[in-house]
Amino acid sequence: MAAVQETIEQVRLIDVDQYKYGFETLVDTEKAPKGLSEDIIRFISAKKNEPDWMLQWRLDAYARWLTMQAPDWARVAYPPIDYQDLYYYAAPKKGGNGPKSLDEVDPEILKTYEKLGIPLREQEILAGVERPEGEPRKIAVDAVFDSVSVATTFKEELKAAGVIFMPISEALHEHPNLVKKYLGTVVPTTDNYFATLNSAVFSDGSFVYIPKGVRCPMELSTYFRINEKNTGQFERTLIIADEGSYVSYLEGCTAPMRDENQLHAAVVELVAMDDAEIKYSTVQNWYPGDAEGKGGIYNFVTKRGDCRGRNSKISWTQVETGSAITWKYPSCILRGDNSSGEFYSIAISNGRQQVDSGTKMIHLGKNTSSRIISKGISAGRSQNTYRGLVSAHRKATGARNFTNCDSLLIGDECGAHTVPYIETRNPLAQFEHEATTSKISEDMLFYAMQRGLSQEEAVALVVNGFVRDVLQQLPMEFAVEAQKLISISLEGSVG
Amino acid sequence: MTPLLEIEDLHAEIEGGRKILDGLSLTVNPGEVHAIMGPNGAGKSTLSYVLSGKPGYVITGGSIRLAGVELSELTPDARAALGLFLAFQYPLEIPGVSTMAFLHAAVNAQKKKRGEQEMTSPELLKRVREIGKSLDITAEMLRRPLNVGFSGGEKKRNETLQMLLLEPKLCVLDETDSGLDIDALKVVSAGVNALRAPERSMVVITHYQRLLDYIVPDVVHVLAAGRIVHTGGKELALELEATGYAQFQNEAA
Numbered sequence: 234m235a236a237v238q239e240t241i242e243q244v245r246l247i248d249v250d251q252y253k254y255g256f257e258t259l260v261d262t263e264k265a266p267k268g269l270s271e272d273i274i275r276f277i278s279a280k281k282n283e284p285d286w287m288l289q290w291r292l293d294a295y296a297r298w299l300t301m302q303a304p305d306w307a308r309v310a311y312p313p314i315d316y317q318d319l320y321y322y323a324a325p326k327k328g329g330n331g332p333k334s335l336d337e338v339d340p341e342i343l344k345t346y347e348k349l350g351i352p353l354r355e356q357e358i359l360a361g362v363e364r365p366e367g368e369p370r371k372i373a374v375d376a377v378f379d380s381v382s383v384a385t386t387f388k389e390e391l392k393a394a395g396v397i398f399m400p401i402s403e404a405l406h407e408h409p410n411l412v413k414k415y416l417g418t419v420v421p422t423t424d425n426y427f428a429t430l431n432s433a434v435f436s437d438g439s440f441v442y443i444p445k446g447v448r449c450p451m452e453l454s455t456y457f458r459i460n461e462k463n464t465g466q467f468e469r470t471l472i473i474a475d476e477g478s479y480v481s482y483l484e485g486c487t488a489p490m491r492d493e494n495q496l497h498a499a500v501v502e503l504v505a506m507d508d509a510e511i512k513y514s515t516v517q518n519w520y521p522g523d524a525e526g527k528g529g530i531y532n533f534v535t536k537r538g539d540c541r542g543r544n545s546k547i548s549w550t551q552v553e554t555g556s557a558i559t560w561k562y563p564s565c566i567l568r569g570d571n572s573s574g575e576f577y578s579i580a581i582s583n584g585r586q587q588v589d590s591g592t593k594m595i596h597l598g599k600n601t602s603s604r605i606i607s608k609g610i611s612a613g614r615s616q617n618t619y620r621g622l623v624s625a626h627r628k629a630t631g632a633r634n635f636t637n638c639d640s641l642l643i644g645d646e647c648g649a650h651t652v653p654y655i656e657t658r659n660p661l662a663q664f665e666h667e668a669t670t671s672k673i674s675e676d677m678l679f680y681a682m683q684r685g686l687s688q689e690e691a692v693a694l695v696v697n698g699f700v701r702d703v704l705q706q707l708p709m710e711f712a713v714e715a716q717k718l719i720s721i722s723l724e725g726s727v728g
Numbered sequence: 729m730t731p732l733l734e735i736e737d738l739h740a741e742i743e744g745g746r747k748i749l750d751g752l753s754l755t756v757n758p759g760e761v762h763a764i765m766g767p768n769g770a771g772k773s774t775l776s777y778v779l780s781g782k783p784g785y786v787i788t789g790g791s792i793r794l795a796g797v798e799l800s801e802l803t804p805d806a807r808a809a810l811g812l813f814l815a816f817q818y819p820l821e822i823p824g825v826s827t828m829a830f831l832h833a834a835v836n837a838q839k840k841k842r843g844e845q846e847m848t849s850p851e852l853l854k855r856v857r858e859i860g861k862s863l864d865i866t867a868e869m870l871r872r873p874l875n876v877g878f879s880g881g882e883k884k885r886n887e888t889l890q891m892l893l894l895e896p897k898l899c900v901l902d903e904t905d906s907g908l909d910i911d912a913l914k915v916v917s918a919g920v921n922a923l924r925a926p927e928r929s930m931v932v933i934t935h936y937q938r939l940l941d942y943i944v945p946d947v948v949h950v951l952a953a954g955r956i957v958h959t960g961g962k963e964l965a966l967e968l969e970a971t972g973y974a975q976f977q978n979e980a981a
């Protein structure tokens with residue numbers, strides 16, 4: 234059988250057990266009743282003991298959401314979602330709401346994170362990532378399990394540096410004014426169908442505030458895990474880098490394998506003030522569904538950064554390998570003069586996955602610059618679309634953008650699409666766009682094999698060459714993880 | 729003496745298509761250079777693909793042995809590790825992979841399969857530079873993605889570079905002269921000649937006699953309608969140049 238034919242066969246055989254994070258944790262959970270209503274929103278808000286303004290904010294968003302329609306412009310297809318058939322709140326009973334120490338956390342949950350390789354004990358974190366030659370490197374973790382944060386590490390050490398890193402539900406109590414000042418200022422409650430839904434029902438997520446002039450002493454990370462059946466995850470993350478500060482933030486996510494689709498509709502807001510920099514990296518590995526497209530996460534996410542201050546910088550790096558459907562456009566509003574935005578993306582689709590992802594770079598200030606490097610890899614019978622907008626408003630004199638979108642196809646039954654939108658109202662804006670599409674053909678594989686490489690080595694060589702520019706942008710430990718993940722995602726993509 | 733290459737009564741067809749090789753036999757001893765000439769469509773490239781195990785070609789009869797090892801059931805990379813090298817008529821482009829990275833991967837993949845010590849980057853770089861110099865291959869070419877945007881001549885020089893680096897036991901050259909001007913032809917031929925050695929053999933496939941002025945064969949075969957129909961010394965090439973292949977096509981039919 235010809236190699237490409239085999240490829241297709243192999244991809245058909247891709248089995249759920251290639252997803253290595255698909256186990257389920259059995260814990261006692263407390264859930265809100267099924268369905269969505271004002272009462273459910275009041276339930277969630279009461280569970281978190283929220284101030285009145287927060288409840289009102291949620292209810293306003295809900296009223297608005299009822300008048301909205303799900304977007305239909307993306308190149309993804311799925312049956313209508315029955316929003317009344319979902320749970321909007323699920324929390325482990327033991328230590329569910331703001332545990333004081335790890336002893337209060339359900340041991341099953343601790344085991345889960347151990348299995349996922351996410352150490353929650355600070356001494357383990359130190360041991361785990363100690364580099365042979367250098368300083369031990371620390372990563373603070375906020376672990377979100379279904380609708381609640383179950384643990385946050387290195388809080389004390391961060392506090393000493395003035396950094397606030399805690400679940401957003403906790404920040405609402407401890408720093409209500411900061412939350413109130415920034416929440417919804419980047420992604421307003423009216424923004425889009427999924428963001429508005431999130432505003433009404435968001436459960437937990439991380440809150441980060443880096444004070445003026447502080448360089449965050451360690452990487453911060455949030456690890457999201459959806460465990461409960463039929464439960465949506467609606468996390469909300471808010472990161473503020475005040476003047477002259479710097480933070481690097483990492484996000485990871487996985488879910489058990491289930492036959493039903495699960496909804497994940499998150500909102501992430503970033504604010505960078507004068508001279509501040511935020512580097513946000515994601516390795517997205519939600520359960521992608523099986524070979525026939527059964528099950529998997531619907532990942533409908535709104536991520537946006539506001540370069541509010543002069544000389545501020547926001548950079549998004551994403552490695553997207555999971556989810557049945559991805560609808561996600563991490564964007565930058567380049568408001569401050571001389572601010573810059575970056576988007577580095579590797580999006581891999583295999584089996585029946587559908588990806589519609591990209592970015593928006595909105596140039597408002599003078600001399601703002603942006604850079605977009607997108608690498609899409611499609612295999613199996615998947616569809617992979619890059620959708621990006623670069624716009625310059627009237628005052629954005631000297632705006633510059635460089636966009637490079639490359640697609641790589643493996644086999645004949647997948648699709649890659651590039652949809653760039655460019656809008657400029659300023660004649661002095663300079664936008665450059667490059668795009669390529671290449672294919673790992675049977676002849677190419679034969680050529681490499683004739684030189685001694687096995688088929689897997691040949692594919693890995695081409696894929697690694699293809700994604701290199703983006704992998705370089707990830708923090709080192711993450712890059713290693715991402716590389717492993719890429720090869721797992723493409724396992725079985727060739728015969 | 730064990731022949732280096734021994735093809736016996738080989739029958740092969742294109743998957744789901746027609747029969748191309750029809751009872752081809754060929755024996756090449758160590759150190760010998762054999763030329764295979766023949767009209768377009770005779771099955772010369774097919775022979776090179778069947779030897780190297782290209783997917784889509786099916787052996788329906790006969791055998792191929794390299795230094796006594798039967799090749800028919802082996803994957804292309806296993807055959808390569810045994811010392812078979814095919815210089816392609818149309819080398820493939822591999823975007824995103826620098827020529828140097830490809831060379832490194834290829835050399836070490838073969839060494840690993842043979843259980844030999846792998847080459848370090850500095851060792852490899854030194855060796856590639858040495859060979860590159862004799863082939864007019866610049867450092868800039870080595871940085872470029874493999875064959876992407878290379879001219880015809882650059883691609884053929886790059887094939888020769890790989891051949892010299894990998895030091896195969898059997899080199900199969902398919903129409904290496906096509907797309908080459910006379911200067912490039914001289915450079916490439918000099919490279920190929922530098923590889924001639926008592927333990928190494930070559931099968932040089934060409935439609936034209938010109939290449940054989942530079943790579944002088946010990947034996948010349950005529951391939952027509954899927955088998956070897958005539959064999960002679962190097963003077964046969966000149967004869968064919970004068971008379972053409974028509975007589976053999978009739979003979980085969």
Ligand SMILES: Nc1ncnc2c1ncn2[C@@H]1O[C@H](COP(=O)(O)OP(=O)(O)O)[C@@H](O)[C@H]1O
Nearest residue numbers: 742745748766767768769770771772773774775
């Ligand atoms: N992939 C293919 N599918 C169908 N026919 C092919 C294919 N490749 C070669 N052929 C046919 O096989 C015969 C031999 O081709 P080839 O080996 O390329 O000849 P040569 O190299 O001697 O010119 C020709 O008739 C050619 O048209």
Ligand SMILES: [Mg+2]
Nearest residue numbers: 772773817903
């Ligand atoms: Mg040919």
